[in-house]
Amino acid sequence: xxxxxxxxxxxxxxxxxxxxxxxxxxxxxxxxxxxxxxxxxxxxxxxxxxxxxxxxxxxxxxxxxxxxxxxxxxxxxxxxxxxxxxxxxxxxxxxxxxxxxxxxxxxxxxxxxxxxxxxxxxxxxxxxxxxxxxxxxxxxxxxxxxxxxxxxxxxxxxx
Amino acid sequence: xxxxxxxxxxxxxxxxxxxxxxxxxxxxxxxxxxxxxxxxxxxxxxxxxxxxxxxxxxxxxxxxxxxxxxxxxxxxxxxxxxxxxxxxxxxxxxxxxxxxxxxxxxxxxxxxxxxxxxxxxxxxxxxxxxxxxxxxxxxxxxxxxxxxxxxxxxxxxxxxxxxxxxxxxxxxxxxxxxxxxxxxxxxxxxxxxxxxxxxxxxxxxxxxxxxxxxxxxxxxxxxxxxxxxxxxxxxxxxxxxxxxxxxxxxxxxxxxxxxxxxxxxxxxxxxxxxxxxxxxxxxxxxxxxxxxxxxxxxxxxxxxxxxxxxxxxxxxxxxxxxxxxxxxxxxxxxxxxxxxxxxxxxxxxxxxxxxxxxxxxxxxxxxxxxxx
Amino acid sequence: xxxxxxxxxxxxxxxxxxxxxxxxxxxxxxxxxxxxxxxxxxxxxxxxxxxxxxxxxxxxxxxxxxxxxxxxxxxxxxxxxxxxxxxxxxxxxxxxxxxxxxxxxxxxxxxxxxxxxxxxxxxxxxxxxxxxxxxxxxxxxxxxxxxxxxxxxxxxxxxxxxxxxxxxxxxxxxxxxxxxxxxxxxxxxxxxxxxxxxxxxxxxxxxxxxxxxxxxxxxxxxxxxxxxxxxxxxxxxxxxxxxxxxxxxxxxxxxxxxxxxxxxxxxxxxxxxxxxxxxxxxxxxxxxxxxxxxxxxxxxxxxxxxxxxxxxxxxxxxxxxxxxxxxxxxxxxxxxxxxxxxxxxxxxxxxxxxxxxxxxxxxx
Ligand code: SF4
Ligand code: SF4
Numbered sequence: 082x083x084x085x086x087x088x089x090x091x092x093x094x095x096x097x098x099x100x101x102x103x104x105x106x107x108x109x110x111x112x113x114x115x116x117x118x119x120x121x122x123x124x125x126x127x128x129x130x131x132x133x134x135x136x137x138x139x140x141x142x143x144x145x146x147x148x149x150x151x152x153x154x155x156x157x158x159x160x161x162x163x164x165x166x167x168x169x170x171x172x173x174x175x176x177x178x179x180x181x182x183x184x185x186x187x188x189x190x191x192x193x194x195x196x197x198x199x200x201x202x203x204x205x206x207x208x209x210x211x212x213x214x215x216x217x218x219x220x221x222x223x224x225x226x227x228x229x230x231x232x233x234x235x236x237x238x239x240x
Numbered sequence: 241x242x243x244x245x246x247x248x249x250x251x252x253x254x255x256x257x258x259x260x261x262x263x264x265x266x267x268x269x270x271x272x273x274x275x276x277x278x279x280x281x282x283x284x285x286x287x288x289x290x291x292x293x294x295x296x297x298x299x300x301x302x303x304x305x306x307x308x309x310x311x312x313x314x315x316x317x318x319x320x321x322x323x324x325x326x327x328x329x330x331x332x333x334x335x336x337x338x339x340x341x342x343x344x345x346x347x348x349x350x351x352x353x354x355x356x357x358x359x360x361x362x363x364x365x366x367x368x369x370x371x372x373x374x375x376x377x378x379x380x381x382x383x384x385x386x387x388x389x390x391x392x393x394x395x396x397x398x399x400x401x402x403x404x405x406x407x408x409x410x411x412x413x414x415x416x417x418x419x420x421x422x423x424x425x426x427x428x429x430x431x432x433x434x435x436x437x438x439x440x441x442x443x444x445x446x447x448x449x450x451x452x453x454x455x456x457x458x459x460x461x462x463x464x465x466x467x468x469x470x471x472x473x474x475x476x477x478x479x480x481x482x483x484x485x486x487x488x489x490x491x492x493x494x495x496x497x498x499x500x501x502x503x504x505x506x507x508x509x510x511x512x513x514x515x516x517x518x519x520x521x522x523x524x525x526x527x528x529x530x531x532x533x534x535x536x537x538x539x540x541x542x543x544x545x546x547x548x549x550x551x552x553x554x555x556x557x558x559x560x561x562x563x564x565x566x567x568x569x570x571x572x573x574x575x576x577x578x579x580x581x582x583x584x585x586x587x588x589x590x591x592x593x594x595x596x597x598x599x600x601x602x603x604x605x606x607x608x609x610x611x612x
Numbered sequence: 613x614x615x616x617x618x619x620x621x622x623x624x625x626x627x628x629x630x631x632x633x634x635x636x637x638x639x640x641x642x643x644x645x646x647x648x649x650x651x652x653x654x655x656x657x658x659x660x661x662x663x664x665x666x667x668x669x670x671x672x673x674x675x676x677x678x679x680x681x682x683x684x685x686x687x688x689x690x691x692x693x694x695x696x697x698x699x700x701x702x703x704x705x706x707x708x709x710x711x712x713x714x715x716x717x718x719x720x721x722x723x724x725x726x727x728x729x730x731x732x733x734x735x736x737x738x739x740x741x742x743x744x745x746x747x748x749x750x751x752x753x754x755x756x757x758x759x760x761x762x763x764x765x766x767x768x769x770x771x772x773x774x775x776x777x778x779x780x781x782x783x784x785x786x787x788x789x790x791x792x793x794x795x796x797x798x799x800x801x802x803x804x805x806x807x808x809x810x811x812x813x814x815x816x817x818x819x820x821x822x823x824x825x826x827x828x829x830x831x832x833x834x835x836x837x838x839x840x841x842x843x844x845x846x847x848x849x850x851x852x853x854x855x856x857x858x859x860x861x862x863x864x865x866x867x868x869x870x871x872x873x874x875x876x877x878x879x880x881x882x883x884x885x886x887x888x889x890x891x892x893x894x895x896x897x898x899x900x901x902x903x904x905x906x907x908x909x910x911x912x913x914x915x916x917x918x919x920x921x922x923x924x925x926x927x928x929x930x931x932x933x934x935x936x937x938x939x940x941x942x943x944x945x946x947x948x949x950x951x952x953x954x955x956x957x958x959x960x961x962x963x964x965x966x967x968x969x970x971x972x973x974x975x976x
Binding site: 439 | 673676677678679773774777781847848850851854855856857858859937938939940941942943944945946
Binding site for chain 2: 093094097098100101103104105116129130131132133134158160193194195196197200209
């Protein structure tokens with residue numbers, strides 16, 4: 082009885098080991114199953130998901146206009162103060178003075194990509210961009226100004 | 241428990257410090273181990289290396305903001321952590337997420353659970369010295385993460401849940417991709433059995449190792465698969481259903497072995513259960529809004545709220561004390577890993593160093609959740 | 613077998629010998645020169661071999677893990693290991709505080725030297741052997757068990773508890789597995805009646821032992837492979853390193869070139885056990901012959917003998933790598949169980965059977 086168990090043990094163990102080896106052997110001989118992406122080489126074809134949260138960006142249209150009214154809802158929504166909005170008073174053609182953004186400072190180094198600012202913005206002025214290669218040699222470069230120089234508020238957003 | 245000074249060792253004993261940097265502790269856990277040869281006499285976990293005072297941070301964040309911080313506790317169950325917080329806030333507001341939002345939450349939650357269990361499976365193999373299983377599990381995990389990325393925008397720390405629902409509707413491809421995933425997973429599941437589960441070396445490493453009895457598991461406050469392997473029924477999805485888990489058919493996997501092998505089997509069976517849940521729900525997502533109307537600034541009434549959910553590692557409790565302001569007055573998380581860790585010194589007593597790896601692997605600790 | 617085979621190393625070696633004989637008249641000097649030449653050639657060969665084995669291991673691992681493996685340095689990543697070696701060369705060789713400096717620096721040297729010494733009696737090709745010692749099998753098993761001294765030295769002198777545990781494990785492991793290696797080698801010694809590696813190869817001219825010896829020799833072969841995997845500390849028996857448990861075991865504290873020497877010795881050991889297995893069980897450089905097919909045998913003879921040798925060796929190397937990238941690690945008590953409760957009793961019974969076979973001439 083002991084001998085039977087003993088030999089049975091040996092054979093069942095060897096069988097279980099061989100099953101595992103069969104699997105690895107299968108993958109060794111089937112190279113088409115390889116799942117690796119060759120990342121820096123496939124930059125050309127690499128496409129991130131459209132909702133991918135790479136960075137916060139402020140889209141501008143062809144007339145260099147954005148949709149940000151300077152309401153600062155995003156600044157309030159941001160849990161770690163990555164957004165700072167500096168506003169200025171701008172005289173409109175009709176003589177009235179209105180609040181406009183001067184600089185939209187976005188600190189990528191502090192951002193956690195939580196999407197709360199995008200969610201909070203009432204005028205859909207900021208969205209998440211797909212760029213994800215953010216490494217730079219100088220930390221200062223991660224402090225970005227999102228509105229382009231001399232950009233304007235798009236007509237009709239404010240109402 | 242007072243920490244014993246270093247020099248108190250008996251004849252023939254010596255102390256090794258496992259961690260804070262150690263390949264098998266999956267993070268900055270520091271275990272001080274009293275050894276007699278290869279046999280463990282005593283373990284003293286030392287915490288705090290990754291303490292970020294999340295609970296304190298929550299006191300200065302609004303109810304919309306504090307949800308995202310909890311992704312950084314148990315980062316593998318980020319979605320479930322967020323869900324717990326959102327449910328707590330909803331409880332305070334006395335609203336409920338829309339049916340569609342609930343279904344989306346459950347779907348994403350189960351995907352997260354799958355991805356977490358896959359990582360656990362992979363790292364269990366790795367901890368016991370088999371490197372190859374890691375990559376097989378990551379193949380499936382990659383598919384899951386791609387699905388999560390498409391819908392949530394992020395792969396690990398989703399922050400997709402807001403009080404009252406979810407941020408966006410699901411991605412148009414979501415249903416198709418999840419169905420593909422289920423198919424792929426079921427087709428590849430036999431490989432998991434072949435390379436690890438059935439392997440005689442692996443079984444011998446787990447069977448009869450790291451036993452914890454039902455009574456001890458209860459008294460240490462173990463939850464999740466760790467407790468269910470000792471025969472305790474503790475699945476919050478069954479005990480206190482939330483987000484429509486009561487309408488779903490799935491089994492709570494309970495084994496009575498109490499050893500590493502039982503814990504392993506519980507998790508493997510839970511993978512199948514998660515797939516079942518996905519299968520039931522994926523074609524039956526209710527139509528409608530994905531977000532219930534809430535006020536812009538969320539304020540809870542004075543009082544306290546407790547909400548628990550089942551994360552991939554056990555029961556996460558969120559306790560919020562509100563004084564009526566826009567931020568919590570006090571926030572306390574009952575994290576599953578902390579209690580599970582507290583059982584390890586008991587489980588591992590008398591085991592070998594190699595067994596400790598099996599125990600740590602099957603209890604499945606995520607260190608940032610312990611320290612918070 | 614007196615027809616000169618193509619690409620014979622033997623004639624090359626004889627040629628060099630004759631040429632040196634003309635140039636150097638003093639016998640001692642001649643011998644010293646030849647030894648130096650052999651030594652340098654061996655070193656270069658072994659380093660190149662290790663590069664190849666390292667590359668092979670990475671690729672084998674990668675393909676089994678559905679990855680691509682190294683693919684950036686050199687064509688298909690083949691120079692990756694050279695780049696890594698260069699990196700290790702330029703790294704600072706740290707000696708930990710409180711370490712026994714002398715032993716700490718000596719240990720890697722001992723590891724490499726002992727593994728290189730075991731290369732001497734291996735027959736790489738027909739009539740091509742560095743040292744055809746008449747107790748080759750004994751010599752190899754004696755030398756290979758000396759590696760444990762290096763490991764113990766490294767573990768003890770590092771002043772690190774992880775290293776010490778690793779070293780102690782290796783002591784237990786190597787001493788026990790030595791036995792079944794010895795016993796499985798003895799089966800062939802009994803059958804061929806010689807300890808000399810060249811004679812063992814010659815005895816397989818009419819068929820390799822693994823075919824001639826029936827099931828007992830196959831069992832001995834399997835035991836040899838398992839036990840030698842344990843002897844050279846490779847997964848699933850890599851308890852001395854056990855990265856997840858002991859963070860690298862006996863070589864935890866080593867860096868730079870000293871660490872590279874441990875790697876070097878690991879790969880040389882891998883090569884040696886495979887070469888010994890190939891020589892003893894698979895006929896060394898003997899071509900594959902089927903008794904009644906002269907035409908087939910003739911074709912086989914045209915494959916150079918060193919190709920046969922390396923083909924068989926790398927086949928076994930591949931199997932050992934296959935083990936490593938499939939199985940999880942054993943625990944220390946299971947490791948000893950396996951040896952004392954399974955391998956050793958089986959080898960002993962096996963030896964009895966083989967002896968009976970040899971006495972009654974039951975093999976071919
Ligand atoms: S994504 Fe989150 S952290 Fe980043 S700027 Fe927006 S709100 Fe702030
Ligand atoms: S980005 Fe949106 S939320 Fe932020 S200031 Fe501009 S308009 Fe307001």
